[in-house]
Amino acid sequence: MSGPPFVFLLLFFVAPSVIMVLASFRYPGEFGGLAPLFADTQTLHGLTVETYEFFFSDIIYGYVFLKSIFVALATTLICLLLAYPLALLIARSPKKSRDLMVLLVVLPFASNFLVRVYAWMIILGPQAAFSQAVNGVLALFGMEPVHLLFSPFAVLVGMVYVHLPFMVLPLYTNLEKHDPALLDAAQDLGANVWHRFWRVTFPLSLPGIFSGSALVFIPVLGMFAIPDILGGTGDMLIGNLIKEQFLGTRDWPFGSTLSIMLTVTVLLIVWLTTRLAGRGRHYA
């Protein structure tokens, strides 16, 4: 019973991952792709760590990685700020309306990912009412008009919009389990609204915050389509860099190296988050 799925995943998930690790140690082919291991009897291409040296020798790659981590962190934080009040409201609503409220959060998922990104092309476009309004306000203060589309701002808005439900759901699942008696007890002991939130609700919700953050942070870190569609030429992130190596310049060894570095970054961050989450549980 476990045989067929095991073999399938071994073939189309494990093997490709191993191939990618190997490819990162290969030489690039003359016309893109990979150089053959043995070109002919005279020249042996073999394996190399050249691509890794290249990655660490040019500051630009470190910069793109740092920028991507920053964008992913900013997206996670904004999603958290937007999702928290919504998740809290749903969790504190009567049981019978909760399902509908959650469904209303999931429903935008029903539209294609590209459609959700495309919607922001319309809203942020120079002729749209939103851009006109923003530039009208800027003009009042004597400032130059700004171009909202094809900017880092547009990329951030798109990232938040597409990933927001991933933050709401785990937060809600966590908040729903809180015993309301805890808040009553805190109130009886003289805690005001502010204290009740920061001393009771928030610490208890840390596991939800951590799982939501992972669900937003990881896909954003590797995202290429949103910067590709909503960003300008300068808004390249890790994903765009990888896409460029595989489909543009066709330097597959370097593309593989970038993918491995992305994997390592994700694993590092997951490891860090689980450690933090472990401490959070202790704190709660």
Next chain:
Amino acid sequence: MRRGPWLWAAALAVYAFLYLPLAIVVVYSFNDSRLNAEWVGFTLHWYDVLIHDEEMLLAAGNSLFIAFVSAFVATLLGTMAGMAIHRYDLKLLNFMALTPVAMPEILLGVSLLLFFIQVLNLTLGMLSIVLAHITFSIGFVAVIVRARLAGMDDSLFEAARDLGASPWETFRYVTFPLILPAVIAGGLMAFTLSIDDFVITFFTAGVGVQTLPLRIYSMIKIAVTPEVNAVSTLLMLLTLSMIVLASRFAPDVLKGKT
């Protein structure tokens, strides 16, 4: 319970943020103007353009075909995986099924691209897309089936065996009818994921085959036209009906509880 006016205001603002952009896409699909900038008048012109756009129709056909085949195979393999993981507590299989979905999508896309071309020497096209879609769908089906099994009493299966049912009969007359709703929900989920996928298809499609998302991508990279709004609106309707269907078979899937 404590639901102050500020909480309501913040939550409603977030709901508005979720729905306004999509509403704009839908509304402008009926707008009698080439620009998505201001409302001019009602028209079905863009839907007319759409149904005469042969490339788009071909892409839609491809998408449906790929979704049917990959959902079918992924449901089969995912159900097996979900049952095996539940019964034998297979951590490795669980890891193999879930990791492709947990990592950034681009990683599965490029590693499959490398594998198909470098190792299998396969010309990218329908087959490579279908194989890629099965790979990322198995995990979703497995999770849904496994959740259903976890919610059931294992003694049901033991009772069947005690009463003399063979392993096959136990599966055929006890296990399968019980997990059927989850299997159907998983299949619908796999179908929706396949129809919607852009990133992994982008890397495994090659040059010959277009799917709906690939077609939409190349259209919005060139120019914003209300035809995109029209196809988006129809796609929303399709996925919406799939979600409604899936929720009838496994209501918990939508509640973020799986």
